[in-house]
Amino acid sequence: MSAIRVVVADDMEVVRAGFAALLDTQPDLAVAGTAADGAEAVRRCAELDPDVVLMDVRMPVMDGIEAARRITAAGGPARVLMLTTFDLDEHVYDALVAGASGFLLKDVTAERLFDAVRVVAAGEALLAPGITRRLIGEFARLRPRPAAPALAALTPRETDVLRLVAEGLSNPEIAARLVIGEETVKTHVSRVLRKLGLRDRVQAVVTAYESGLVVPRTGAG
Known part of the structure; x- marks a missing residue:
């Protein structure tokens, strides 16, 4: 290797x-x-x-x-x-x-x-999940929101997965929350990235906040 x-x-x-x-x-x-x-x-x-x-x-x-x-x-x-x-x-x-x-x-x-x-x-x-949420949540809240990406291309389940990714949950945690297999979660994440033209989970988190799918918290969280 x-x-x-x-x-x-x-x-x-x-x-x-x-x-x-x-x-x-x-x-x-x-x-x-x-x-x-x-x-x-x-x-x-x-x-x-x-x-x-x-x-x-x-x-x-x-x-x-x-x-x-x-x-x-x-x-x-x-x-x-x-x-x-x-x-x-x-x-x-x-x-x-x-x-x-x-x-x-x-x-x-x-x-x-x-x-x-x-x-x-x-x-x-x-990115540590806690840092991710504070960092992206804070600056997404302070800045003008750009045009929302085509979230309509996502299925309801893919939208649920994107929301949980943005909340900082790992694949096993998402699987437990949605009562589905971890491999199924990975498949959904891959489809979300492909449909939205994103490289990785970091960009998925940014997109979820900037599109308004996830609303930044106003206090510490």
């Missing part, structure tokens, strides 16, 4: 080198290249075709959000994992809307970093 190829993008050399050195300690992870700004990250992804990009939010020349948008729009295999200092950073919400598959705090432990890269490379989203 080939190693997961990673590009590390951060404008601080010590951070960039530190993450790269950590990742290279794992036999199933390989640092394909590094970048000091967003524009370089976009170029490196086009050249190297990595599986995962560790992307700092704030960088010169081009920030991590615009870089994430361009990388995901290019349609390649690279999945973007944002690096940030604050878990409720407005820029993280923007990055998720731009197509990032999740985010990590910069003070992440080494093991958490390794697991995160593996999870995202496997096509999963990386």
